[in-house]
Amino acid sequence: MEVGEYYEIAKESTSQAILGAVQDTKETVQNFHAGGVPPANMKAISAKVGDGKLKITFTEPDDTVIDGQLICTVKGCMVRIKAGSYPVDEKDGELVVDNTEPGKYSSNGIEINGLVNDTTYYLAFFPYSDQGLYNYNQANRLEATPKAYILYGYKINKNDSNPATRITYTEMAVGMTPAAMDFASGKFNYGSWAGAWFIEGNKPYMVKNDGTVDYELDANDYTKKKDGTASDVANSSYGGNAMASFPLMWFKRWEDSQYEYCNICNIQLDETYTAYAHTRQDGSIMDVKYLAMFEGSYISSKMRSLSGQAPGVSQTAATEISYATANGARWYTQSFSEWAMVGDLLRLISRNDNAQVAFGYGRGGANAAMNTGSLVAKGQFFGYSEAQSTVNAVKVFHIENFWGNVWNRIAGLMNLSGKIYTKEVPPYNTTGSGYTNTGLTPAGTNGGYINLTKMLAAGRVGYTASGSATTYAADGFWFNNSQSNYALVGGGWGFAAGCGASCLSLGDAASNAYTSFGACLSCEQPAA
Incomplete structure (x- = not known):
């Protein structure tokens, strides 16, 4: 299956969840052909700056269902952080959390400490399926700069x-x-x-x-x-x-x-x-x-x-x-x-x-x-x-x-x-x-x-x-x-x-x- 063929399949299914997750790469196509698709994009991601720290909240995507058929089961989300550029995959940068309890950090969030004030940090959220397939979409990224402040x-x-x-x-x-x-x-x-x-x-x-x-x-x-x-x-x-x-x-x-x-x-x-x-x-x-x-x-x-x-x-x-x-x-x-x-x-x-x-x-x-x-x-x-x-x-x-x-x-x-x-x-x-x-x-x-x-x-x-x-x-x-x-x-x-x-x-x-x-x-x- 070529990329163009996969795009047409996704297009015909009218599933925006799949479209959000799919990248125009052969790796993604091969993963799909092997029997699965990665999860959709994150529902929500945010970061609140602090003095030498960040507090992030995020909500994983739902399972993907098309025409009543379960196509993808979301297992978790890996969050990586890096200075200078965005982590490109689940192995790049430093691990913030590998969360396997979807929704756990939707409200209370998680703190990242020990950061340098006035330095911009880049975060990438990689939701993944129970088949080990990751979503690498750039929509699941944000940047934040810790600052000393009085509030x-x-x-x-x-x-x-x-x-x-x-x-x-x-x-x-x-x-x-x-x-x-x-x-x-x-x-x-x-x-x-x-x-x-x-x-x-x-x-x-x-x-x-x-x-x-x-x-x-x-x-x-x-x-x-x-x-x-x-x-x-x-x-x-x-x-x-x-x-x-x-x-x-x-x-x-x-x-x-x-x-x-x-x-x-x-x-x-x-x-x-x-x-x-x-x-x-x-x-x-x-x-x-x-x-x-x-x-x-x-x-x-x-x-x-x-x-x-x-x-x-x-x-x-x-x-x-x-x-x-x-x-x-x-x-x-x-x-x-x-x-x-x-x-x-x-x-x-x-x-x-x-x-x-x-x-x-x-x-x-x-x-x-x-x-x-x-x-x-x-x-x-x-x-x-x-x-x-x-x-x-x-x-x-x-x-x-x-x-x-x-x-x-x-x-x-x-x-x-x-x-x-x-x-x-x-x-x-x-x-x-x-x-x-x-x-x-x-x-x-x-x-x-x-x-x-x-x-x-x-x-x-x-x-x-x-x-x-x-x-x-x-x-x-x-x-x-x-x-x-x-x-x-x-x-x-x-x-x-x-x-x-x-x-x-x-x-x-x-x-x-x-x-x-x-x-x-x-x-x-x-x-x-």
């Missing part, structure tokens, strides 16, 4: 309404002590998080209009440079802005019927991890993103992030964007992806879904906005409890008034006639063109408290307000499903417990301009 995670129990208990640590966060403001002493307690890369990499800088760092500020007194000399943090003539740095981080967000999940890693573990907050319009990834340390103030039709200024208000979203981009090509108003990034970090380090309880109440009990810079000498995190003050600012990650005082209008999140739309990366617009319909409809009581949230791949978003100030996400939610709305976050000076890291309004058009509506700057790192 923190948390999950939120949807059925637990207590903000203080509904979050559980996962991955490398298990066993860590949460961070929180010690209101009695007036000091921030970092718990186990002081050395986390996103804490250490979060620094206060003066960033020039071209997006480059001019100098680092004293982390405990922004009026000074790190070297102790006077800074430009309040200098309106300075050609730049006070910005907080956020090092590159990769997020994986998903949910099931009981939990919302969020993993945060210092590398891209696999293709399911994204860095939307650090992604440029051309798809390239930044090593760092800069977010405003202060609410945007308006000086000569330009949005600024400086101390000692009145927050800019009463402008439309289009004007806010115009004022932001007046700083230069790398500047814009903040986005949903950036807001979601900070929110996830706050939930991670505090293990609490009520940011006001963990970090500080913020200015939610006042009747007007306060000027920027009241916390310039208060470090990376600072806040007051509700009992201490409802009119003072709060600061997280060197960002003053991340909630409270003035609403922050953000790009990338809209409510278009009753459906929530998102856009993960630039370019943005105020119409929703090019945005993705999440399928979520805002519901509950307009102005009520969030009880239902969705862990989208782009970020967590509240969509139903049937909770309270002390349950679930514990923040306010506003919506208007009869028009197009541009998102506002954080809450304003008079919104009390409704303010917070999850506080969201999807009830105002981009054209609305009020005295409590403002915006904040974002700056991209220049491409190399």
